[in-house]
Amino acid sequence: xNRRALIKGSLLACAAAASPRLFEGRLLAxxxxxxxxxDEKFVREAAYWKKLTGTKVExxxxxxxxxxxxxERGFCGVRENRGGRYVTLVFNRPCSMHVDPIxxxxxxxxxxxxxxxxxxTAGCNVECKxxxxxxISQFRPEQIESIHQTPDDxxxxxxxxxxxxxAFTYTEPVVYxxxxxxxxxxxxxxxxxxxxxxxxxxxxxxxxDTLKVLxxxxxxxxxxxxxxxxxxxxxxxxxVLEAMKRIAxxxxxLELVHLTIPTLNDDEKVIRQLAVWVKDNLGPKTPIHFTxxxxxxxxxxLPVTPVKTLERARDVSMDAGLKYVYAGNVPGHPGENTYxxxxxxxLIKRAxxxxxxxxxxxxxxxxxxxIPGVWS
Amino acid sequence: MDRRKFxxxxxxxxxxxAVAAGVKAVLDxxxxxxxxxxxxxxxPVVAVVRAGSAKSPADLVRALYRxxxxxxxxxxxGASGLREAVLGVASPSEMVGFKLNLLAGPRLxxxxxxxxxxxxxxxxxxxxxxxxxxxxxxxxxxRRCGYSQDLGATVAATDDPGAGYExxxxxxxxxxxxxxxxxxxxxxxxxxxxxxxxxxxxxxSCGAKNLYGVIHNPNKYHDQNCDPYIPDLLASRxxxxxxxxxxxxxxxVQYDGGPLYSEATNAFFGGxxxxxxxxxxxxxxxxxIERLRKEHGLKTLKETGREPTWLxxxxxxxxxxxxxxxxxxxxxxx
Numbered sequence: 001x002n003r004r005a006l007i008k009g010s011l012l013a014c015a016a017a018a019s020p021r022l023f024e025g026r027l028l029a030x031x032x033x034x035x036x037x038x039d040e041k042f043v044r045e046a047a048y049w050k051k052l053t054g055t056k057v058e059x060x061x062x063x064x065x066x067x068x069x070x071x072e073r074g075f076c077g078v079r080e081n082r083g084g085r086y087v088t089l090v091f092n093r094p095c096s097m098h099v100d101p102i103x104x105x106x107x108x109x110x111x112x113x114x115x116x117x118x119x120x121t122a123g124c125n126v127e128c129k130x131x132x133x134x135x136i137s138q139f140r141p142e143q144i145e146s147i148h149q150t151p152d153d154x155x156x157x158x159x160x161x162x163x164x165x166x167a168f169t170y171t172e173p174v175v176y177x178x179x180x181x182x183x184x185x186x187x188x189x190x191x192x193x194x195x196x197x198x199x200x201x202x203x204x205x206x207x208x209d210t211l212k213v214l215x216x217x218x219x220x221x222x223x224x225x226x227x228x229x230x231x232x233x234x235x236x237x238x239x240v241l242e243a244m245k246r247i248a249x250x251x252x253x254l255e256l257v258h259l260t261i262p263t264l265n266d267d268e269k270v271i272r273q274l275a276v277w278v279k280d281n282l283g284p285k286t287p288i289h290f291t292x293x294x295x296x297x298x299x300x301x302l303p304v305t306p307v308k309t310l311e312r313a314r315d316v317s318m319d320a321g322l323k324y325v326y327a328g329n330v331p332g333h334p335g336e337n338t339y340x341x342x343x344x345x346x347l348i349k350r351a352x353x354x355x356x357x358x359x360x361x362x363x364x365x366x367x368x369x370x371i372p373g374v375w376s
Numbered sequence: 377m378d379r380r381k382f383x384x385x386x387x388x389x390x391x392x393x394a395v396a397a398g399v400k401a402v403l404d405x406x407x408x409x410x411x412x413x414x415x416x417x418x419x420p421v422v423a424v425v426r427a428g429s430a431k432s433p434a435d436l437v438r439a440l441y442r443x444x445x446x447x448x449x450x451x452x453x454g455a456s457g458l459r460e461a462v463l464g465v466a467s468p469s470e471m472v473g474f475k476l477n478l479l480a481g482p483r484l485x486x487x488x489x490x491x492x493x494x495x496x497x498x499x500x501x502x503x504x505x506x507x508x509x510x511x512x513x514x515x516x517x518x519r520r521c522g523y524s525q526d527l528g529a530t531v532a533a534t535d536d537p538g539a540g541y542e543x544x545x546x547x548x549x550x551x552x553x554x555x556x557x558x559x560x561x562x563x564x565x566x567x568x569x570x571x572x573x574x575x576x577x578x579x580x581s582c583g584a585k586n587l588y589g590v591i592h593n594p595n596k597y598h599d600q601n602c603d604p605y606i607p608d609l610l611a612s613r614x615x616x617x618x619x620x621x622x623x624x625x626x627x628x629v630q631y632d633g634g635p636l637y638s639e640a641t642n643a644f645f646g647g648x649x650x651x652x653x654x655x656x657x658x659x660x661x662x663x664x665i666e667r668l669r670k671e672h673g674l675k676t677l678k679e680t681g682r683e684p685t686w687l688x689x690x691x692x693x694x695x696x697x698x699x700x701x702x703x704x705x706x707x708x709x710x
Contacts, residue, residue, distance in 0.1 A: 054633070056576065069576035071479065071636040077595040127596055129552075134545075138593055142514070143541065234596075298545060298552045 044091040048206050055084035062125045062201050063239040076175040077140045078123035090121035090176045095136050095146040099161045101353040109373025110216040113355045117158035120170035126235040129298040137171035151186040158192050169197035184213040200243040216253035223265035224274035248282040255287040260305050271313045275320035284321050285372040291328030340365040420653030420697050421704045422660045423451035428709040430646040433627040441493035443710050448650035451706040462501035465620050466565040473509045473563035477570040477586035478517040484637040486569045486625040488522045495529035513589045541592040549608035553591035559614050566618035572626040572661045574634035578602040579677045579684030582661040583622035583654045603686035610695045622657040624649040631668035655696025656703045
């Protein structure tokens with residue numbers, strides 16, 4: 001079985017698990033709601049675009065600002081100009097659904113130890129050469145298996161699976177923001193919070209709308225240089241920094257991940273500059289995770305990140321003044337644990353995605369210090 | 377438009393001289409396939425064959441297309457006979473894929489009549505219909521453009537069950553894509569069967585841009601007027617090893633408003649443009665588009681900010697000849 005088949009299989013399995021029909025014992029009798037030959041039912045008018053001359057439109061969702069001629073799609077591959085009307089092709093069209101621990105996102109300071117009902121549609125507005133989910137993020141929606149799931153279906157699945165949150169993740173939620181907003185609004189009505197795992201390559205207006213309905217955001221921060229963003233991600237650094245400042249200013253819970261890739265974005269000097277920027281602009285208690293790279297997609301010629309590199313990045317960042325710095329993708333490493341920024345006591349002991357111990361009570365360390373995050 | 381006007385405006389004086397020389401050279405058999413002979417610099421041949429009797433696309437029935445295609449292939453290859461010309465492109469033991477560009481729908485795509493005529497030319501040279509494959513990205517596009525009928529060839533789509541894209545991306549320069557398995561596993565020979573049209577990003581979409589349809593992620597490669605992405609694609613292993621011929625259905629030429637059909641900016645041309653050198657074919661097609669733009673009072677592609685700079689990039693990388701002065705344009709009316 002190849003990776004794509006595995007994704008497809010797990011999607012269907014998870015859809016089954018999320019479906020109320022499973023609990024009624026009739027799953028096998030129900031048709032698979034795959035999208036083959038049925039693409040039109042997922043089309044909705046897109047938000048965030050404007051007309052240009054003739055039938056041309058400009059997307060106003062992300063800083064790329066694609067100018068799209070009739071019949072063409074934006075860079076993301078999931079938004080299309082149809083006769084001068086811009087549409088999304090992925091409304092109600094998840095291609096991936098899983099129930100994950102929230103720690104897998106990773107969000108370490110947001111409802112730890114809870115489940116997160118995690119979904120994605122096809123598409124992404126950047127193209128990282130090291131993308132870990134390229135088999136769904138870098139494909140068009142009609143090229144991969146999807147199922148039909150309304151916002152109500154998703155929320156119901158989340159509740160039935162005992163999830164505290166719905167995570168918009170795996171690919172890039174910005175490109176399916178209409179669907180994300182609809183799901184997140186419905187979820188909040190039912191007491192389930194939405195969380196977004198994003199590259200933060202998004203314009204101000206859609207970001208502000210998104211912040212109104214989400215409980216937390218984790219930003220996959222690529223590297224603290226424009227050159228890295230341009231060369232390895234086909235994106236831009238500056239708009240991402242601006243977006244993160246807006247998230248912090250809005251008070252939405254924010255954590256950062258820095259996938260640390262040997263020789264490409266692991267320079268200590270640059271990591272220190274990043275840490276200083278985070279401290280000055282997002283606050284010293286903003287968690288940041290330095291996670292281990294594994295060769296993938298178009299970057300197969302580099303080794304797995306040495307643990308020492310992650311440790312050094314963590315040390316440098318803490319030395320620069322950040323209080324919650326983690327080492328990721330290294331199960332059992334002490335850098336996975338949460339320590340009180342005041343007394344230094346270990347508060348949450350983790351082994352991979354599993355919480356072995358959690359001493360945080362009412363959002364506080366036993367020493368009485370308030371620990372930043374959302375704890376219940 | 378008469379032949380003189382086409383030559384004088386479209387190709388330019390230098391190219392016009394080349395036309396005359398090219399006709400002679402081709403007919404004399406002194407040069408084949410644009411290949412160098414006797415130390416002479418490589419000068420690819422592009423055939424522009426038009427139907428003198430046709431007044432609209434409806435006049436281009438299969439039999440007339442057949443004559444156009446036959447002459448175009450003969451002139452483009454410089455062979456002494458049609459069978460020799462076709463066998464110079466492919467062997468009957470090979471699988472020949474005719475990649476169609478059906479994005480714009482039936483009014484601005486290679487017509488099934490032209491495709492059938494093209495397949496018929498190969499069939500007459502000894503190819504079985506099983507070895508001739510008319511293909512596009514999706515079955516829906518094929519249906520929409522009338523490729524459900526019997527056209528004397530197999531019709532296939534990348535989204536057919538059992539086809540799809542390769543599991544792993546293949547890199548070429550800035551490009552990294554999963555290629556259609558039709559190309560990588562089923563076909564030996566690639567013939568790009570496009571149209572002659574304006575494109576809002578790449579400038580023109582003819583033979584080369586058509587090949588965006590063999591990769592899974594074309595939307596990622598439209599920045600900078602598709603430069604260097606089109607050359608990267610042409611230099612990729614799956615394309616480079618298979619590409620042997622380009623044939624454009626130039627029944628109409630859309631000189632603005634592409635890539636979809638635009639009634640207001642579409643002109644009847646009534647012809648077929650063909651060549652072994654895809655960059656040369658596209659360069660000639662660009663000349664036709666630029667000429668029509670000028671005739672209709674439009675700015676050049678460069679002035680509109682979408683100059684197809686990828687043509688020159690492709691030439692610099694040895695993927696073909698873009699310079700009109702170095703292309704032999706062989707024009708004929710049947």
